[in-house]
Amino acid sequence: MAENERKVTPISEIGEFGLIERLTNKIKLKNDSSLVGIGDDAAVLDYKDKKIVVTTDLLTEGIHFNLMYVPLKHLGYKSVVVNLSDVVAMNATPKQVTVSLAISSKFSVEAMEELYDGIQLACEHYNVDLIGGDTTSSLTGLVISITALGEANEEDIVYRKGAQKNDLVCITGDLGGAYMGLQLLERENEVYKVSKKVQPQLEGYNYILGRQLKPEARIDMLKIFKDLDIKPNAMMDISDGLSSEIMHICKNSKVGAKIYEEKIILDKETSAMGEELNINPLVAALNGGEDYELLFTLPIANHDKIRNHPDITVIGHIVDASEGTTLVTTGGSEIELTAQ
Amino acid sequence: MAENERKVTPISEIGEFGLIERLTNKIKLKNDSSLVGIGDDAAVLDYKDKKIVVTTDLLTEGIHFNLMYVPLKHLGYKSVVVNLSDVVAMNATPKQVTVSLAISSKFSVEAMEELYDGIQLACEHYNVDLIGGDTTSSLTGLVISITALGEANEEDIVYRKGAQKNDLVCITGDLGGAYMGLQLLERENEVYKVSKKVQPQLEGYNYILGRQLKPEARIDMLKIFKDLDIKPNAMMDISDGLSSEIMHICKNSKVGAKIYEEKIILDKETSAMGEELNINPLVAALNGGEDYELLFTLPIANHDKIRNHPDITVIGHIVDASEGTTLVTTGGSEIELTAQ
Numbered sequence: 309m310a311e312n313e314r315k316v317t318p319i320s321e322i323g324e325f326g327l328i329e330r331l332t333n334k335i336k337l338k339n340d341s342s343l344v345g346i347g348d349d350a351a352v353l354d355y356k357d358k359k360i361v362v363t364t365d366l367l368t369e370g371i372h373f374n375l376m377y378v379p380l381k382h383l384g385y386k387s388v389v390v391n392l393s394d395v396v397a398m399n400a401t402p403k404q405v406t407v408s409l410a411i412s413s414k415f416s417v418e419a420m421e422e423l424y425d426g427i428q429l430a431c432e433h434y435n436v437d438l439i440g441g442d443t444t445s446s447l448t449g450l451v452i453s454i455t456a457l458g459e460a461n462e463e464d465i466v467y468r469k470g471a472q473k474n475d476l477v478c479i480t481g482d483l484g485g486a487y488m489g490l491q492l493l494e495r496e497n498e499v500y501k502v503s504k505k506v507q508p509q510l511e512g513y514n515y516i517l518g519r520q521l522k523p524e525a526r527i528d529m530l531k532i533f534k535d536l537d538i539k540p541n542a543m544m545d546i547s548d549g550l551s552s553e554i555m556h557i558c559k560n561s562k563v564g565a566k567i568y569e570e571k572i573i574l575d576k577e578t579s580a581m582g583e584e585l586n587i588n589p590l591v592a593a594l595n596g597g598e599d600y601e602l603l604f605t606l607p608i609a610n611h612d613k614i615r616n617h618p619d620i621t622v623i624g625h626i627v628d629a630s631e632g633t634t635l636v637t638t639g640g641s642e643i644e645l646t647a648q
Numbered sequence: 649m650a651e652n653e654r655k656v657t658p659i660s661e662i663g664e665f666g667l668i669e670r671l672t673n674k675i676k677l678k679n680d681s682s683l684v685g686i687g688d689d690a691a692v693l694d695y696k697d698k699k700i701v702v703t704t705d706l707l708t709e710g711i712h713f714n715l716m717y718v719p720l721k722h723l724g725y726k727s728v729v730v731n732l733s734d735v736v737a738m739n740a741t742p743k744q745v746t747v748s749l750a751i752s753s754k755f756s757v758e759a760m761e762e763l764y765d766g767i768q769l770a771c772e773h774y775n776v777d778l779i780g781g782d783t784t785s786s787l788t789g790l791v792i793s794i795t796a797l798g799e800a801n802e803e804d805i806v807y808r809k810g811a812q813k814n815d816l817v818c819i820t821g822d823l824g825g826a827y828m829g830l831q832l833l834e835r836e837n838e839v840y841k842v843s844k845k846v847q848p849q850l851e852g853y854n855y856i857l858g859r860q861l862k863p864e865a866r867i868d869m870l871k872i873f874k875d876l877d878i879k880p881n882a883m884m885d886i887s888d889g890l891s892s893e894i895m896h897i898c899k900n901s902k903v904g905a906k907i908y909e910e911k912i913i914l915d916k917e918t919s920a921m922g923e924e925l926n927i928n929p930l931v932a933a934l935n936g937g938e939d940y941e942l943l944f945t946l947p948i949a950n951h952d953k954i955r956n957h958p959d960i961t962v963i964g965h966i967v968d969a970s971e972g973t974t975l976v977t978t979g980g981s982e983i984e985l986t987a988q
Binding site for chain 2: 359364372394408451455
């Protein structure tokens, strides 16, 4: 076989059990809480005196991802990360995932190995054990369902409902990049559909492409919170855009919030892409989603501890529910936020 | 609106969050181990000194179920039960489930409420809490992904790998009924496709239809094992047919087994349907699947404790791996078992 020819084995050739064996035979459990992994009716865990945090996500082809421009390895990685991000948003440490796949006949064994390479890379990177799952057929397309489990001491867990009046509203990192990366990929895909000979123009946009294709969960913030000796009053991850998430926190905490446009950090590639595509990057930050940064509120007494911290930006503060949830623009006008 | 007209609300009318709110607003947590359920980035559980058992299943329309003849409420019930059955097969007590759905635009809010009615009915019947999930879109058809969690003391957990030479091989209940129920439903569906005026002929087959449409997990066996003061050496649930499951136990335990045809219990409806459709009911028991009975092995010293127990039937015994895994027919010949 020539080096650039890729082997394509139909899944029917090795069967469901053969595929599972091939995808999972390298897995070794790393965490003390993972007693038994893949291979029985169920996995067995031991969390001792820790609390268990559980979250789950279902991703379907054509809705959550487009295999025209998303490499399977990246898809596997991202599918795990989006779940770990939810665990981290509880201020908990991810420990295990289960991964279920429904696969149509268009996928080969090698394609599923690529997907699993990404899944396992994420597990290694975040020190998480793959402890179980289900592999089955679908009539059309690929479905990925992941459940993540993590551990925390009860007193460390942070909910959406704890925001207090006068709290600082903070975010990690910059926003809108993942959305701009998606717009770029979609544009190049449209061009490619018209002329298969045109190579995609992706140079100079590594950052926003990475934000879209290979996001990371902000697990580093668990240690940063501990080192700074702070605990957020409320927290969630920014998967649906800042606007929708701040409204969740306000609704759950029965408070309002004022967010300042000038405080929201945009990467220079996000701004440049916005100019190129004529999309306001602020809209990408507010409504774009998939940045997987953390949004949290902190008692104002913590202000000195986080001032000038490179990973934390204060973007506003919590107000009384009667004042609503608003964006104060650079021009000074106040706009009621809405979820997209 | 006339009484026999059914309301059909497009999901787009109330949105994803509206749908989740409508499906989950009645849920109340019952178990002490369920600290926080739906509504945050993740659920929070407390298993104290118990071990956690985790299992997951992914069901896709057209592969695992056919909505032409499976009512959505039954589908919801069964989707939960098949997961609880895996927890029970570890000799553990189910406590929580997460339910993720991907829904195409052909489904209405009312259809999803029917599905959820079945899911919640199963949760009530088995005293299990619905603690989370994900509701999203699919391009085609319905996808259901459920993860179940259960608790057990470490010393009570039963794996597939523990079968010992000379163990009794036991099953609960009768086998092959779910498969025969499916054949009946498929036959009537074929008839219906040819002539929509013909009413399905299902009378006299309530038992096998129930086995297919509304199976139960053998959670009652947890108490029976305790009351009889016995603990299986190996156990799993019979979801893929007896033949495949006994081979799993033998492979994992590095033993062989002899199963006796005459000992395998078939319900009279299973036999009657087999005659009508010209399908050997023994084949349905061995390869049909979906009966969700338990297959387990017991030290032979326990024989007196289970003799004549209405829920337990000895169907064979464990032998040395070198003797293989075989079926001894009523005629006395020995056939090597294979997985379908």
